Amino acid sequence: MPSHDHAPGYVPNRLFSQDDWDEVADTPPLTGDELARARPGPDGMPDELAAAFRSRAGRPRLETRRVPVSLRIDREILETFKATGPGWQTRMHEVLAEAARKLKAA
DSSP states (O other): OOTTSOOTTOOOOSSSOHHHHHHHTTOOOOOHHHHHHOOOGGGGSOHHHHHHHHSOOSSOOOSSOOOOOOOOOOHHHHHHHHTTOTTHHHHHHHHHHHHHHHHHHO
């Protein structure tokens, strides 16, 4: 479609440009058969793409889930762990786990 002959119905916005609109303006509507075969989300995607959508981002799940707690500790203890940089919560967990093992052994 020539740049001066735009498809009707375009409303300027930040999501897509006039050129984007023109590119898909002549796409025919879905047929009843196509609509009947349509599946929402990952169910309608190729297997590899669907697997990527179903997999969760972030850390892998732990075998034993940790429980969130609210704990009052001395400011100095907290500041000491935080001063060690990113991962300080994990290091605090490791120290507490070691202390728990010693308590069990006693």
